[in-house]
Structures are given as structure tokens and as C-alpha cells.
Amino acid sequence: MDSDIGKSEDRISKLPDALLCHILSFLSTKNAVGTSILSTRWHNLWTSVPNLDFDDNEFFCEYARLSEERKIEVDSSFQYFMNRVLLLSDAPCFHKFHIKVRNPGHLDLVDTWISAAIERNVQELELRDDVETNVKLPHTIFTSKTLVVLTLWEAFLDVPGSVWLPSLKSLNLHSVKYENEDSLLKLLSGCPVLENLYMVRWILDTLQVLNISVPTLKHLTVIWYRDYFQDEDLEDLDDQGCKLVVDAPQLEHIYLSDYCTDEFLFRNLQSLSKASLFVGSSDLSFIDDGLRIYRLLSGIPNVKFLDAHFSFQTDVDDYMLPTFRNLTELKLGGGGDDSWNLKLLSDFLQCSPNLETLILEGNVLDTSDKSWNPPQEVPSCLLLHLKKIRIQKFSGKNYELRVIGYLLKNAKVLKKMTIDSQNLDDCCCGELAELPRGSKTCQLNLLL
Amino acid sequence: MSSSLEKNMLILRSSDGEEFIVPEVVAVMSKAIKNMVEDECASNTIPVPNVDANILAMVIEFCKKHDESEAEAASDLKTFDSEFVNRGQEALYDLITAANFRDVKELLDALCQNVAEMIKGKSVHHIRIQFLGYQLFEILTSNFIWNIWCDRDFD
Numbered sequence: 001m002d003s004d005i006g007k008s009e010d011r012i013s014k015l016p017d018a019l020l021c022h023i024l025s026f027l028s029t030k031n032a033v034g035t036s037i038l039s040t041r042w043h044n045l046w047t048s049v050p051n052l053d054f055d056d057n058e059f060f061c062e063y064a065r066l067s068e069e070r071k072i073e074v075d076s077s078f079q080y081f082m083n084r085v086l087l088l089s090d091a092p093c094f095h096k097f098h099i100k101v102r103n104p105g106h107l108d109l110v111d112t113w114i115s116a117a118i119e120r121n122v123q124e125l126e127l128r129d130d131v132e133t134n135v136k137l138p139h140t141i142f143t144s145k146t147l148v149v150l151t152l153w154e155a156f157l158d159v160p161g162s163v164w165l166p167s168l169k170s171l172n173l174h175s176v177k178y179e180n181e182d183s184l185l186k187l188l189s190g191c192p193v194l195e196n197l198y199m200v201r202w203i204l205d206t207l208q209v210l211n212i213s214v215p216t217l218k219h220l221t222v223i224w225y226r227d228y229f230q231d232e233d234l235e236d237l238d239d240q241g242c243k244l245v246v247d248a249p250q251l252e253h254i255y256l257s258d259y260c261t262d263e264f265l266f267r268n269l270q271s272l273s274k275a276s277l278f279v280g281s282s283d284l285s286f287i288d289d290g291l292r293i294y295r296l297l298s299g300i301p302n303v304k305f306l307d308a309h310f311s312f313q314t315d316v317d318d319y320m321l322p323t324f325r326n327l328t329e330l331k332l333g334g335g336g337d338d339s340w341n342l343k344l345l346s347d348f349l350q351c352s353p354n355l356e357t358l359i360l361e362g363n364v365l366d367t368s369d370k371s372w373n374p375p376q377e378v379p380s381c382l383l384l385h386l387k388k389i390r391i392q393k394f395s396g397k398n399y400e401l402r403v404i405g406y407l408l409k410n411a412k413v414l415k416k417m418t419i420d421s422q423n424l425d426d427c428c429c430g431e432l433a434e435l436p437r438g439s440k441t442c443q444l445n446l447l448l
Numbered sequence: 449m450s451s452s453l454e455k456n457m458l459i460l461r462s463s464d465g466e467e468f469i470v471p472e473v474v475a476v477m478s479k480a481i482k483n484m485v486e487d488e489c490a491s492n493t494i495p496v497p498n499v500d501a502n503i504l505a506m507v508i509e510f511c512k513k514h515d516e517s518e519a520e521a522a523s524d525l526k527t528f529d530s531e532f533v534n535r536g537q538e539a540l541y542d543l544i545t546a547a548n549f550r551d552v553k554e555l556l557d558a559l560c561q562n563v564a565e566m567i568k569g570k571s572v573h574h575i576r577i578q579f580l581g582y583q584l585f586e587i588l589t590s591n592f593i594w595n596i597w598c599d600r601d602f603d
Contacts, residue, residue, distance in 0.1 A: 010579045011541035012563060019548055022556070026564035037572055038579075 013041045017048070025051040025095075029085055030058050047089050051096040052117070054082060056103050063103055075105030082109070086116045093121035093146065100128040107131060111138040118144050123167075126151040134177060142190065144168075152176050154202075159183045163190025170196040177202060181209065188214055195219065201260075210261075213247040220246065221255040246299075254300075259311075264292070266299025273304045273326075280311035290319035293344070298322050307331040309361075310341060321351040328354055328385075333361030333392075342399065346375050355381035358407075361392040362400060372402040378410045387415045394421040396428050405435050414439040420447045458485070459493040460508070466501035467493065470508055477511040479551035499546045506532075506539070507546055510555050533562035537579070 013020075024032040024046055032046040057063065059078045066074065097117040101110055110127070115138045117125060123146055129135040134156035141147075142163045150165075151172040158179040168191045178184055184207070188194065194214050201207075201224040212220065222244065241262030246254070249268040257278040264279075279296060293310065300306075301322040308331065330352060332345055345360070389407055394400060408417065419432065429446055437444075456472045458481075476482040481494060496504055510532055517525050535543070540559060547556040566578045 011537045012579050015541065015544060019544060019560070023560040023563045023567075026557075026561045027568055031564075031568050034572070035567060035575070038575055 013039065017045060020045050021048050021050075024049045028053045028055060028058060030054070030081075033081075033085065048091055049089075050091040050094055052085065052089070052094060053096065053098040054085075055100040056106070057100065071103070071105060075103055078103075079106050079109055082106075082113055086113065089120075091120070094123070096124040096126075097122045098126040098128075100130070101135065102130040104131045104133060107133060107135060110135045114138050115140050118147075121146040123147065124149040124151075126153075127155055128153040129155050142187070157183050157187065159186040161186075163187055165191050166193065168194055170194075170198070172196075172198040174200045175202040177205075178207060181207060185211055185213075188212065192216065197221070199223065207242070209243045209245060211245045211247075213245070215249060217248040217251050219253045219255075220248065220251060222258055224258045224260045226260050262292070264296045264299065266296075269300055270302055272300055272302055275300050275303045275305070276307040278309045294319040294321075302326050305329045309333045310344065321347050324348075324352045325354065327352040329357040329359075330355055331359040331361065333359075342370055342372050342403070345403070346373065349379040349381060350375050353380045354385050356385050357388040357390075358386060359390045359392065360403070362394055362397075370399045372399050372406065374406050382407070382410045383412050385413065386411045387413060389414065389417045391417070391419045394419050396421065401428070401431070404432065408435050408437045408442070408444075410438050411442070412438045414442040416443045416445065418445040418447065422447060460504060461493055461495045462499055462501040462504040463497050464500050466504070468501075468504060468508055470512075471515075474508065474511045474515045477514065477552055477554070478507075479553070481550065496550065498549055500542075503539075503542045503546050506543060507550070507552060507555060510558075511552065514554055529558045530562075533558050 012023075015023075020042070024035065029046075029049075029052045032049055035042045036044070036046055056075075056078050059074060059081075063071065063074060094117055097114075097120075099110070099113060101107070110129075114125070114127065118138070118140045122144070125141070125147060126149075127135065127137075130153075134154060136156055136158060137152075139160045141150075142160055142165065144165060144167075146167055147165055148167050149170045149172075150168060151170075151174075153174040154176065156177050156179070157173075159182075163186055171187075171191065171194060188197075191214065193216055195216060195218045197212065197214065197217060197219070198221045199210075201210075201222070203226050205224070210222070212222075242260060243263040243265065244258070244261045245265045245267070246269065247267040249271060251269055251272050253274045254269075254272060255276045259278075259280045277296065279292075298321075301324055303324065304326045306324070306327055306329070330348060332341070332348065349355070386407075389411070391400070391404065394404075404417075404419070408414070414437070429448075432446065433444060457469055458472050458475045460468045460470055460475060460481075462468070472485065475494070476485055484494060499507070513528055513532075514525070517528075533540070533543075540563065544556065544559045544563075546552075547559060567575050570578070
């Protein structure tokens with residue numbers, strides 16, 4: 001900038017309206033409207049910006065410390081601002097409408113503002129509600145023809161009888177409360193082109209059955225943890241445990257991080273190519289772990305990439321794995337504080353005939369002593385396909401060494417084994433390097 | 449394609465006649481060029497009018513980095529972007545115009561985001577200093593009445 005001294009002129013203001021509006025669209029509405037007093041050039045520009053982003057905290061961040069009278073003043077100035085912007089904005093349709101509400105003062109106006117945005121054919125709507133009493137959504141939100149992305153944080157979902165969202169592609173629900181068991185089902189059934197569903201379930205969610213049956217769904221994320229410090233709230237829970245049902249013939253990718261659900265029922269997941277599963281048994285478990293593993297994995301036999309982190313009781317016996325014919329990349333790791341599930345590893349090797357890449361993630365904290373019982377016959381993936389192995393967080397435990405020894409010896413076409421032993425003080429490099437290798441072209445990389 | 453030119457390479461000619469040999473994958477990050485290539489109305493040399501050699505070189509640098517860094521960590525690319533767009537007004541203006549004209553969305557967004565950051569959370573006073581540099585700063589500090597400026601066009 002220094003070189004501009006003396007000869008500078010305001011080049012930015014000379015950009016055409018459309019580009020200045022594009023610049024303003026990266027700002028919160030408060031900042032964008034603020035530019036109207038820069039000069040007459042900027043005076044009306046913000047009114048054409050199709051992205052609106054409001055945050056009542058941006059108006060007064062120390063709201064909580066204000067006196068009641070002052071709070072009412074601050075609230076009404078925010079309300080006045082919202083109303084004015086919605087009246088003055090002349091963008092033909094809103095691309096984005098984001099609103100974050102933290103002060104309870106304007107709860108009863110939020111649905112009016114959202115309705116106004118729906119009226120203006122909004123495509124991307126985000127409501128973040130940090131007030132304890134949850135905002136109720138206006139019913140017009142459920143029949144918007146233009147809505148493409150809907151994101152709700154902590155809202156209360158009371159779904160009316162008729163839902164029709166013909167353009168909705170992405171639905172993001174963060175800690176949403178549902179009016180009843182059918183609310184979500186009703187909502188999903190009115191989304192004929194939904195492709196992405198992202199759900200973080202509320203820690204006190206008591207929904208017994210989460211049923212996700214969406215024929216067009218391509219990406220699904222479900223995240224659910226419970227806070228057991230709030231146990232007393234969970235006492236009302238029915239004794240049957242919770243169920244997750246997914247029926248999505250076009251689903252390509254599933255990400256599941258769920259330590260609460262007891263029963264997984266996957267149907268019609270023939271298109272699924274990538275699955276990331278972080279699953280463990282909850283303290284409120286009603287089903288034994290073998291059956292859970294079976295239910296979980298038997299529903300996804302077509303995956304190509306599987307990232308499985310199970311923190312079940314290790315070495316459960318009573319399950320069977322399907323044959324993963326398409327599986328080429330497998331990552332196995334402990335979830336939480338668990339380590340390699342050796343029985344599961346052995347079974348996976350036998351059930352994945354076309355496996356090319358295997359990634360094992362160890363656990364440094366694990367002190368248990370386990371024994372590695374290799375499969376009776378050398379699995380065909382080791383003989384024919386397995387080319388890359390990566391061991392992460394190797395900590396030099398006996399069973400880890402035995403597994404590595406077995407893999408090196410029997411993987412006949414292995415090209416590269418990488419061992420990440422950054423957590424290891426006393427390196428057993430020599431020992432590793434001397435292990436007999438079944439493949440002559442195998443490279444061993446040690447990351448120290 | 450001329451024989452000396454490797455396959456999948458294109459020549460871009462700036463408004464002042466300088467030529468740049470660029471891989472096709474990089475060049476087509478400009479939607480305008482992509483359309484020309486797809487419609488097969490591009491000969492081996494594509495003229496890029498309204499963009500001089502200096503600016504064209506910058507645009508190519510940006511596109512190359514974004515093409516290469518697919519595997520790189522997103523944070524590295526962010527650092528590169530924020531350093532790349534940190535330029536004086538003159539260059540910002542020319543780059544925004546070029547990115548808009550050639551339809552390079554990633555570059556346009558990075559640049560506009562940068563200008564937006566110059567505005568974000570700042571007082572009118574500060575924005576004016578940023579946009580006008582020293583000249584206005586001097587005027588403002590020599591006791592001009594603010595309100596006059598509020599309604600005056602800088603043009």
C-alpha cells in the first residue's frame with residue numbers, strides 16, 4: 001500500500017455493481033449495510049445482495065450483563081434492523097438467509113422473518129437457535145419450492161401434515177428436537193430429491209426408531225453421543241434400546257459415529273461404496289456385541305472403502321461376516337480407548353478376497369495382552385491382491401509384532417509396508433527389518 | 449496443435465501480446481476458456497483480451513497452484529490464497545476484473561473475500577483509509593467534517 005501514497009484513487013469503488021455486490025455477499029448483513037454510508041456509490045448496493053446473514057449477538061455481545069431495560073432496547077433495535085433490511089432488500093430472490101438467535105427477546109418474530117425469506121424464494125436457509133425455549137418453525141418452510149439447503153441448529157421440529165420440498169438437496173439437523181416419533185419421517189417423505197442428510201442427534205434424544213428411508217439419498221452422516229452425566233434424564237427411556245433403520249438404494253457414502261444406537265438395520269444399500277463407522281456399545285446396551293457387528297456389517301457387503309472403528313468387547317464370537325467382494329481398502333482401528341480387534345482382523349482378511357490396501361491403527365494406551373490367532377489358511381487377498389499396508393500408532397507390543405510378522409510373511413504381492421512408530425521410545429527397527437518377507441519386492445518404511 | 453507444443457498444452461496470449469504455455473487442465477479453470485475449448489473454437493493460441501501479461505501471469509500462478517494442490521492439505525492452500533490476494537488496490541482491481549471476465553470462480557471468490565475482510569468490522573473511517581490509501585487519510589485528519597464525506601461520491 002505504501003507505494004500508493006499520493007497517487008492512490010479508490011479503484012475498488014470503480015468495480016461494477018455486480019462485483020461489489022459479490023464482495024458484500026461475503027459479509028454479514030450488518031457489515032454490508034454499514035457500507036451504505038461510505039459514499040453515494042455504495043449507498044444502495046447492499047439492497048441487491050442476495051445473501052443475508054444476521055446474528056443478534058453481533059449487535060451487542062455482552063447482552064447477558066445488561067439491565068432488563070437495556071436488553072429490551074437492544075432487542076428492539078435488532079428487530080428494527082431486521083424488519084428494515086427485509087423491507088428494503090430488493091434482491092429478486094435470496095440465495096442465502098442465515099439467522100442466529102441468542103436472545104429470547106425476539107423469539108416470536110423469528111418465524112415471521114423466516115416466512116419473509118421463504119416468500120423471497122430463499123435457496124439456502126440456516127437457523128441457529130441458541131435460546132433455551134426452542135424457536136418454532138413457520139409452516140411455510142415445509143412447502144418451499146425453492147429451498148435447496150436447509151440447516152437447523154437446536155430448533156423444534158413440528159412437522160405439519162403436508163410437506164413438499166421439491167428442490168431440497170441437503171438437510172442438516174444439529175441437535176434438533178422432534179415433536180414426536182413421526183416428525184422426521186414426515187419431513188423426509190416430502191423431500192423427493194434429497195441427496196445429503198447430516199444429523200447430529202441431541203444428547204437427550206429419545207427417538208426410539210430413527211428411520212431414514214430416502215430413495216434419492218447419496219450421503220448420510222449420523223452422529224450421536226450421549227452425555228451420561230445427565231443420566232437422570234435418561235431414566236424415562238424405554239427398555240428396548242434405540243434403532244437406526246437406513247433404506248437408501250442410491251446411498252454412496254455413510255458416516256456413522258454412534259455410541260448410543262443398539263440396533264442397526266440397513267436395507268438396500270447396494271450402491272454404497274464408502275462407509276466410515278465409529279461404533280461402540282453403550283452402557284445402556286440391550287443387544288450383545290456379536291449381533292450388533294453382524295447387523296451392522298451384513299447390511300453393507302458392497303463397500304469398496306471401509307473405515308471401521310469398533311470399540312466393542314473384543315473377540316466376540318457369535319457373529320458372521322458377509323463376503324466383501326468389492327472391498328479394496330480397509331482401515332481398522334479401535335474406537336475410543338480400544339485397540340486392534342484381532343479376531344475381527346482375521347475374519348476381515350478371510351472375507352475380503354480383493355483387498356489391496358490395509359490400514360491398521362493401534363492404540364498406544366492399550367496395555368492388554370492379546371494373542372493373534374491367524375486364519376487357518378492364508379486368505380486369498382494376501383496371496384493375490386494386498387499391495388499396501390500401513391500401521392499407524394505402532395507401539396511395539398507383542399501382538400502387534402506378531403500381526404506384522406504374519407502379514408509380511410504371507411502377503412505375496414505386497415509392495416509397501418509403512419509403519420508409523422512415532423509413539424515408540426525403544427524402536428524395534430532391527431527386529432522389524434529382519435522379519436521374513438513373502439514378497440520379494442516389498443518395501444518397508446519406518447516413520448520414526 | 450503445433451508440433452512443438454506438447455499434448456494438452458495451450459498458449460494464452462495476453463492483451464499486450466505476451467504468450468504463456470499452460471497445461472490445458474490449468475487453463476480450463478477459466479470457464480470462459482473451458483467453453484472455448486469444449487466448443488472447439490480454440491486454435492492453439494487463445495487470445496485473452498483485456499488482461500495484460502502481468503495480471504495473466506498472476507492468474508496462471510493461482511490456477512496452477514490450485515490444480516497441483518488437490519492432494520495437499522486444505523490449510524496450505526488457504527495460506528497460499530491469503531498471501532496471493534494480499535495486494536495493493538491497483539492489482540486487486542485488475543485481478544478481480546480479470547477473474548470475473550475469464551470466469552475463474554475460485555480466484556474471484558478469494559479476491560472478493562479478501563476485499564470483504566477489509567470492510568468487516570471496520571469503521572467507515574477505516575474502510576475509507578483502506579480504499580483510498582493515504583490521500584484521504586490526510587484529508588480526514590485535517591479536520592474535514594465527516595458528514596460531508598458521508599454523502600459525497602469519491603468519483
